[in-house]
Amino acid sequence: ESRAARAQEKEISIQWYIPSVAKPSKDTETKVLLLYAYNINPVKVGDIAIFTTSVFSGLLWIPLARIISVREKLSDLKEQVEILMQGSKSFSTSVPTSFLEQSETLKISPSNKPKMGLWHLDEKTEEIAKRCLSEVKALLSVDPALSSPLTEIPFDVTLQTIKNLEDMFNLATGCIITEGNLLDWIISLLH
Secondary structure, eight states: OOGGGEESSOEEEEEEEOOSSSOOOTTSOOEEEEEEEEESSOEETTOHHHHHHHEEEEEEEEEHHHHHHHHHHHHHHHHHHHHHHHHHSOGGGTOOHHHHHHOTTOOOOGGGSOOTTOOOOOHHHHHHHHHHHHHHHHHHSSSGGGOOOOSSOSSOOOHHHHHHHHHHTOTTTOEEEOOHHHHHHHHHHHO
């Protein structure tokens, strides 16, 4: 069986279509088409009963300028998360020996290393994330006028979740997202 005929876990596939033939009039902004399909249970194309109740698809017309803006903001957020992660890592593996020789009081132990995934967003990065995710929410919500700004981040912010969101708004490639809370949040916006 090919991967196209089944989905072993819950996932969403995002693709973009930029119509080249349909030129907008001078009065309207350029829009692109977001095409999505997701499954909420593992599915096989051959099992039509499960397929028809577990697979959903749809489309949204989204202004190109807003997509570009959101992608840039997600890229900035990803960079901020990378900086935050670098700051939280112990420098025990990258301290030059000349520095160690200069500072006899410097003690580096394995217990000082933060465990993977246990770092937290600082206040500034959390506010950037809320604003950025509020824009994503407004873009993907069925009724953007009713989309209120986020007061809490609806999923665990990791470098991978932000990268997945950034990839989602890559008009050239689209993406497939299989990650738990992020996937659930995106589906809730499109549902």
